[in-house]
Amino acid sequence: MRYKVVYQYRWLVIIAFIFLIYLSNFILIQIPFISINFPKKDLEHSLVDFLLSFCPRFGFEMQTYNLQVIIAWSCGVLLGPRVGALTLAAYLLIGFLGFPAFAGGGGIDYYKEPTFGYLISLPLNAFLSGWFFQMDKKLLAAFIPIIATHLFGILYLLIFKINLLDISWYLSFSMIGYDLLFALLLVPVLPFFSFFLTEVFIQEKPELAQVIDSEQAQGKSSTRWRK
Numbered sequence: 001m002r003y004k005v006v007y008q009y010r011w012l013v014i015i016a017f018i019f020l021i022y023l024s025n026f027i028l029i030q031i032p033f034i035s036i037n038f039p040k041k042d043l044e045h046s047l048v049d050f051l052l053s054f055c056p057r058f059g060f061e062m063q064t065y066n067l068q069v070i071i072a073w074s075c076g077v078l079l080g081p082r083v084g085a086l087t088l089a090a091y092l093l094i095g096f097l098g099f100p101a102f103a104g105g106g107g108i109d110y111y112k113e114p115t116f117g118y119l120i121s122l123p124l125n126a127f128l129s130g131w132f133f134q135m136d137k138k139l140l141a142a143f144i145p146i147i148a149t150h151l152f153g154i155l156y157l158l159i160f161k162i163n164l165l166d167i168s169w170y171l172s173f174s175m176i177g178y179d180l181l182f183a184l185l186l187v188p189v190l191p192f193f194s195f196f197l198t199e200v201f202i203q204e205k206p207e208l209a210q211v212i213d214s215e216q217a218q219g220k221s222s223t224r225w226r227k
Contacts, residue, residue, distance in 0.1 A: 013078075017078075020071050025102065030063070031065045070182050073125055074129075074186065076129035076133070076145065078197060081129075095107075118156075125148060129141050146183055149179075
């Protein structure tokens, strides 16, 4: 007998992910970061100082890390490419309708925010992560979606030419390493969560035509027995 998959409670998982993505705006983690800078070029002192200014100087500092990219990435892996992308699109729609779903609030004019490029890339992030994961290309599922998100963010920042280098360094170049690290750490773990969600929220039911045929066959057999 053939069976069909019934996603009876998957809408609960979708709502939970939308809520998690909203909460990620407030889940901020302080992480260590090694900064790189070059001294100002100055010929007033000596030629040696000028030549040494081309050597980078490393500094150590703590920066605030946001979990939104990783949660969006996990959404695509666990829910699949289409449902994951639709979940993120629903989250964006809620924010664009005026609800304070984003870090800076919400509304249709949120495109004026410099970080809007990162935001609108989240449905693509979820789709790519789910698609590559279904194709059993785990490394590509970790790298391609996250790199695409940061590329979208940097390209959108090109519109905002004020402090472009500082903003892009803070939002992308300093954070993409942690995004990739967390994604690689989650790659071997998320299949277990996917199995759990499948067992809890998905059930298999016999197809209606097969049930009718089975009942008719049982009816015929009982009739023959009576004869």
